[in-house]
Amino acid sequence: MSRKKPHIPFPNEKVMEREIEAIISRGLDPTPSFGRYLLTMYRQIGFRYIFRDATEIAFTLFLSIIILTFLSISVGNYAAFEQGNLYTWIFGWSPALYMIMAYFFFMNKKQSPIYEVEMTCKYNMYQLAAFRMLFFGLVAMLMNGFMIFLIASEYQLNFYFAFILSTTSLFLFATLFLYAQLKMKSLISKLAVIAGWGLINMFLSYFSSEVYQTILQQIPFYVYGVISICGFILYYKHLKKLTVYARAKGVV
Amino acid sequence: MLVVNNVSKQFGNFSVLEDINIEFNNGVYGLLAPNGAGKTTLIKMLVTLLFPTKGEILYNGTEITGLDEKYRDVLGYLPQEFGYYKNYSPEQYLLYLAALKGIHKKQAKERISELLRLVNLEEASQKKMKKFSGGMIQRVGIAQAMLNDPKILILDEPTAGLDPKERARFRKLLTELARNRIVILSTHIVSDVESIANEIIMIKDKAVLYKDNTENISNLLEGKMYETEVDFSEATTFRERYTSIAEKRENGKMKFRFVANGEPHTEWKSVTPTLEDVFLYAYADGITLNGASV
Numbered sequence: 008m009s010r011k012k013p014h015i016p017f018p019n020e021k022v023m024e025r026e027i028e029a030i031i032s033r034g035l036d037p038t039p040s041f042g043r044y045l046l047t048m049y050r051q052i053g054f055r056y057i058f059r060d061a062t063e064i065a066f067t068l069f070l071s072i073i074i075l076t077f078l079s080i081s082v083g084n085y086a087a088f089e090q091g092n093l094y095t096w097i098f099g100w101s102p103a104l105y106m107i108m109a110y111f112f113f114m115n116k117k118q119s120p121i122y123e124v125e126m127t128c129k130y131n132m133y134q135l136a137a138f139r140m141l142f143f144g145l146v147a148m149l150m151n152g153f154m155i156f157l158i159a160s161e162y163q164l165n166f167y168f169a170f171i172l173s174t175t176s177l178f179l180f181a182t183l184f185l186y187a188q189l190k191m192k193s194l195i196s197k198l199a200v201i202a203g204w205g206l207i208n209m210f211l212s213y214f215s216s217e218v219y220q221t222i223l224q225q226i227p228f229y230v231y232g233v234i235s236i237c238g239f240i241l242y243y244k245h246l247k248k249l250t251v252y253a254r255a256k257g258v259v
Numbered sequence: 260m261l262v263v264n265n266v267s268k269q270f271g272n273f274s275v276l277e278d279i280n281i282e283f284n285n286g287v288y289g290l291l292a293p294n295g296a297g298k299t300t301l302i303k304m305l306v307t308l309l310f311p312t313k314g315e316i317l318y319n320g321t322e323i324t325g326l327d328e329k330y331r332d333v334l335g336y337l338p339q340e341f342g343y344y345k346n347y348s349p350e351q352y353l354l355y356l357a358a359l360k361g362i363h364k365k366q367a368k369e370r371i372s373e374l375l376r377l378v379n380l381e382e383a384s385q386k387k388m389k390k391f392s393g394g395m396i397q398r399v400g401i402a403q404a405m406l407n408d409p410k411i412l413i414l415d416e417p418t419a420g421l422d423p424k425e426r427a428r429f430r431k432l433l434t435e436l437a438r439n440r441i442v443i444l445s446t447h448i449v450s451d452v453e454s455i456a457n458e459i460i461m462i463k464d465k466a467v468l469y470k471d472n473t474e475n476i477s478n479l480l481e482g483k484m485y486e487t488e489v490d491f492s493e494a495t496t497f498r499e500r501y502t503s504i505a506e507k508r509e510n511g512k513m514k515f516r517f518v519a520n521g522e523p524h525t526e527w528k529s530v531t532p533t534l535e536d537v538f539l540y541a542y543a544d545g546i547t548l549n550g551a552s553v
Contacts, residue, residue, distance in 0.1 A: 051358070051363075052358045052361075053358060056355055120344070123338040123340075124336065124341070127336040128359035128360050130360075130361060251327070
């Protein structure tokens with residue numbers, strides 16, 4: 008009998024990789040996209056409980072708008088606003104509402120009496136925070152838009168330019184804020200980021216007011232548009248990281 | 260099955276727990292140790308509020324942090340300092356937590372009325388919690404921990420603030436619940452776990468001292484536990500020679516319940532050791548018992 012060596016086909020690297028991926032994808036639960044995840048969470052929990060503190064948020068927002076308006080009026084009495092100066096003002100102060108909401112209703116959340124219980128529920132504080140922060144960002148953008156609309160009619164500003172400038176500033180700050188929350192450990196460094204934004208803007212507008220105004224106004228409209236979109240995408244990605252933050256870092 | 264595998268926990272340079280190995284199956288586990296022994300740290304690691312510095316905690320073979328919300332979905336937890344929103348009624352509060360636990364509203368309402376009946380708060384379900392006594396708040400806490408019918412129920416000092424009747428009711432409830440789940444109950448009150456725990460876990464010097472049933476742990480002092488009456492004038496000397504577990508004045512003398520190694524005196528009465536005797540003896544300064552089953 009002739010003994011012939013049987014031919015066993017050996018898969019190449021590509022086939023092996025494809026097979027491994029197929030086995031893994033069948034074995035693991037499919038991971039939903041971040042958007043779908045937020046939607047599922049919203050459907051399961053509902054707006055009422057995601058924003059359990061809606062009255063407090065609305066009150067804080069209302070109070071902040073009043074304070075910021077009076078602050079603007081009193082500053083306006085001392086230094087008459089010129090058009091260019093206003094753009095600087097809008098860029099520096101656009102994240103203010105977001106900053107207030109994010110501080111009181113996210114950073115301060117660890118002081119909540121039921122923090123530990125909330126953190127051990129299926130949807131914990133960080134997962135809820137991702138939805139809330141997205142909402143805060145969008146609400147701040149709309150409120151800024153509304154205020155700019157009121158200012159624009161009074162001071163003859165270019166509304167669209169002012170709005171895109173404000174949105175750029177808002178999402179740049181929001182991304183920076185979330186980055187600080189995710190990467191920095193001490194409360195002081197987190198607060199320093201918040202204070203840093205205001206201080207740098209004040210410094211630039213006070214010491215090199217004209218240069219700063221010129222830079223802000225020279226940048227073309229579409230560049231702000233691109234920065235705004237990129238800022239929003241980065242912000243969205245950081246929100247996604249927030250949902251797994253507790254899993255990666257521990258929370259107490 | 261929940262497995263704690265070589266777990267150590269450090270806060271900076273300060274070590275709280277070292278090389279802890281425990282396996283939990285369905286049943287009641289009493290985590291018994293004095294305050295400051297590391298019970299709450301271990302519990303916080305079991306509920307993912309803290310992460311081990313070393314080692315791992317596995318649920319059905321998978322690390323609990325990796326399971327993320329799937330683990331929290333089967334978890335019920337009552338923290339030592341249980342917080343609540345003062346202006347909420349128990350029903351509002353439980354509905355809120357049920358939503359966070361991913362329970363649908365209709366199902367949650369049925370479950371909440373069932374639980375409030377179970378913890379005897381049915382009549383107070385609509386009242387604001389700011390008017391509640393400590394015991395009532397604690398009962399709301401117990402109800403919230405059971406909302407999602409958890410497979411792992413972890414209760415940190417659950418009987419604090421409960422009166423004796425409520426404690427008895429609570430023990431009965433836990434025995435019933437433990438038939439098909441893991442119940443881990445942390446306490447420094449021996450009577451809370453003595454009659455209901457399938458296993459007692461004692462922690463001392465950052466490690467597990469004993470893990471066994473009540474009977475076996477109590478038997479560690481078998482033949483060493485006595486009672487006797489001593490004149491007041493001799494009480495101080497007696498305390499120096501033997502480890503006193505309990506003392507009371509009786510018939511104009513001091514009655515001692517104590518541990519003695521070696522030959523007993525004729526006037527001493529041998530008594531059956533209890534879990535509380537072992538607990539008090541084990542945590543007396545500088546004492547170690549041999550024959551521990553860890």
